[in-house]
Amino acid sequence: MNDGKPTGTKPKWWSRPARPAPASPPAPDPQPAPVAEPAPAAEATQAAEPAPAAAPPQPQPLHEPDEYRTPPYGEPGPWAPAPPVQRPVATPPHGTQVPPAPQAPAVPPVPAVPSVASVPPAYGAPTQQWLQYDPWSSPGGRPQPLTHAGQPPARKASRRGLALTGALLLALVSGVLGGGVGAYIERHGGLTTVELPQAGPEGADRAPDSVAGIAASALPSVVTLHVSGGGEQGTGTGFVLDERGHILTNHHVVDPAGASGDITVTFSSGETASAKLIGKDSGYDLAVVQVTGVSNLKPLPLGNSDNVRVGDPVVAIGAPFDLQNTVTSGIISAKERPITAGGEKGDGSDVSYVDALQTDAPINPGNSGGPLVDAKARVIGINSAIRAADNGAGLDGGQAGSIGLGFAIPINQGKRVAEELINTGKATHPVIGVSLDMKFGGDGARVGEKAQDGSPSVVPGGPAAQAGIRPGDVITKVDGQRVHSGEELIVKIRAHRPGDRLRLTLERGGKEQTKTLTLGSSSGG
DSSP states (O other): OOSSOOOSOOOGGGOOOOOOOOSSOOOOOSOOOOOSSOHHHHHHTTTTSOOOOOOOOOOOOSSOOOTTOOOOOSSOOOSSOOOOOOOSSOOOOTTOOOOOOSSOOOOOOOOSSOOTTOOOSSTTOOOHHHHTOOTTSOGGGSOOOOOOTTOOHHHHHHHHHHHHHHHHHHHHHHHHHHHHHHHHHHHHSSSSOOOOOOOOOOOSOOOTTSHHHHHHHHGGGEEEEEEEETTEEEEEEEEEOSTTOEEEEOHHHHGGGTTTOEEEEEETTSOEEEEEEEEEETTTTEEEEEEOSOOSOOOOOBOOGGGOOTTOEEEEEEOGGGOTTEEEEEEEEEEEEEEEEOOTTSSSTTOEEEEEEEEOSOOOTTOTTOEEEOTTSOEEEEEEEEOOTTSOOSSOSSOOOOOSOEEEEEHHHHHHHHHHHHHHSSOEEEEOSBOBOTTOOSSSEEBOSBOTTSSBSBOTTSHHHHHTOOTTOEEEEETTEEOOSHHHHHHHHHTSOTTOEEEEEEEETTEEEEEEEEOEEEEOO
16 A cells, blocks of 8 residues: 555546635545455555555646546546445545554445455456446435544444334325325216206196196095905005095905904004994995094095096096005096906905996006096096906906006996995896896896796886897897897996986897886895
8 A cells, every 4th residue: 555646647537727725734645556356455555555566657637737637447437526326335535545543443344346445456458347437326225414534334324224113104105195096086976066957946836737736735634455365465555535534445455354354544644543344345346444533534526427538637646555645647548448357256245346437547556445646636436446467357366467457446336336435335236137148148138038036037117128128139238239148238227326227229020129227226245
């Protein structure tokens, strides 16, 4: 090791413009003489090592030695001081002399990577570490602050670790926040709240003749009936007739209750009450029940079914499949449609004959007994039967739902029967006093030769006998309307009241005749 002066001739690119002297004494030329050992070992033993022999003369640089020159780290670079280096032992800043330590301390193991302060074996043959040096960067790829001589490396490493930990935490938090914000933006379309245009509040009132207006007016008067008894149960609909608690419904709705079953009525408000049977009639498929102890009953006004015309709008209200307060709408699709319903008992005692109003308003099982109302919320019919896809005609028995063919008992007929059931417990049926041949396959209704019990088919002294009708006559018209079967003749007769006068057209021996009679009366059941 020499005395700090460089040996040999310095190349011309060593020279730099002069600059003010630092506070400390000028540093010796940082280019040391070539040595055989690594730089740390040389520094540790420089006090005891003799000076090497003088090198042979070499060419001199073009300029005088620069007191503030910097060592030749790699290729020529910008005019800036060489970056500091960090070594396992204290390293002085450039241009500052550090006196040798009094004793050579134990040198800790040097990392396998050569120190940037190591001296190349010989000038002019730089090692790979000098060729890879970047004057604009610091070791490790990160900027390093200047440090005072003797500052422990461990402290700087600790600060570096804290900085690295903080940077990692910041990156983690930023990633989490960024992911959350990104997910929110993806789901909601942005950081702002999306508000869609919507109509403001408006009054609940509707035009009285609209479906909503009709429903609002009629619903408080419509009830749902739950009936059980004799191992059977069922659900139907009814509506309030008067303030005394009378409710009109279908016979087949209350029939499962029998004489000792239970009938529970549920109003549209949810209030429930027990009901008792007042009267029923299977021929008309109508029944009246009564509730007591219920206040503020609202009777549903009755219309006039004779005023109904095909195409008039109607609304049906009921509890299809026990779905209470269900409202459907449609029109009157036909009038005076002769239908028969029932017949499950097999003896004909439960068959009903109805000259019905036909509607396409959807009605289903559970609608039975509910009101069919007009545009003024007046009852014009009692929903009683449907024509299902499986050719069924009733509303019960697990049949298919509505296909747009529903039938209602005209309210004119329902009013008369309800009054009779309330007043007497029974309804009367208009009759002409003949027994019909229900197996006749021709067009019209044929009067039988004998009754089923063997008695005369034309009741002596009855309306038909007084009008001159005989066994074997085929009745083809009632008041000018064609009839095609015995069922249709019964339907047309049941559409009238006892005491009404009818004009019958019949065929006898190939000739057409007209007979006029006054309807008689029989008790229903």
